[in-house]
Amino acid sequence: MEFVVLNSYSNYIDAHIIRGVLEEEGINCWLKDEHTVTIDPILTNAVGGIKIMVYKGQAERALDIITNLKKEQKLLISCPNCNSHNVELVSTPRKASNWISAIATFFLGDFAIAVDKVNHCFDCKHEFAPKGSD
Ligand SMILES: [Zn+2]
Numbered sequence: 001m002e003f004v005v006l007n008s009y010s011n012y013i014d015a016h017i018i019r020g021v022l023e024e025e026g027i028n029c030w031l032k033d034e035h036t037v038t039i040d041p042i043l044t045n046a047v048g049g050i051k052i053m054v055y056k057g058q059a060e061r062a063l064d065i066i067t068n069l070k071k072e073q074k075l076l077i078s079c080p081n082c083n084s085h086n087v088e089l090v091s092t093p094r095k096a097s098n099w100i101s102a103i104a105t106f107f108l109g110d111f112a113i114a115v116d117k118v119n120h121c122f123d124c125k126h127e128f129a130p131k132g133s134d
Contacts, residue, residue: 001028002056006063008049015050021069027062028055077119081126089130090120 006029009015015031022029032051054062077087118127 003053004056004059006052006054008051010049022062025065027058079121079126082124084123086122087119089117091117
């Protein structure tokens with residue numbers, strides 16, 4: 001059987017969620033480089049993240065499933081400023097850019113890693129914290 005790289009993820013939680021969804025849909029898949037990334041996150045960029053591998057014959061369907069999943073997730077989030085659904089979770093450079101992340105990093109250390117991601121509205125440029133990150 002031939003497998004192809006469907007997508008790559010920088011953290012294993014995202015990768016496992018996607019794998020779970022795909023398996024539920026009957027897609028033959030597995031995670032590559034999972035152990036490298038989990039043991040040493042510094043290597044994540046070096047190896048290109050955790051890759052989700054799918055059986056070549058199912059790749060197109062798997063991509064459809066991921067695309068639909070993204071659409072559904074988008075509909076759950078709306079901008080508090082303009083109510084647009086044109087919002088995406090983006091990574092921000094890891095620095096204490098505001099007092100909330102400074103305090104969170106001080107108390108939680110590495111657990112505050114979620115603070116590094118914000119929802120960015122592409123319509124009004126408003127940025128807001130993802131739900132459940134606190
Ligand atoms: Zn907006």
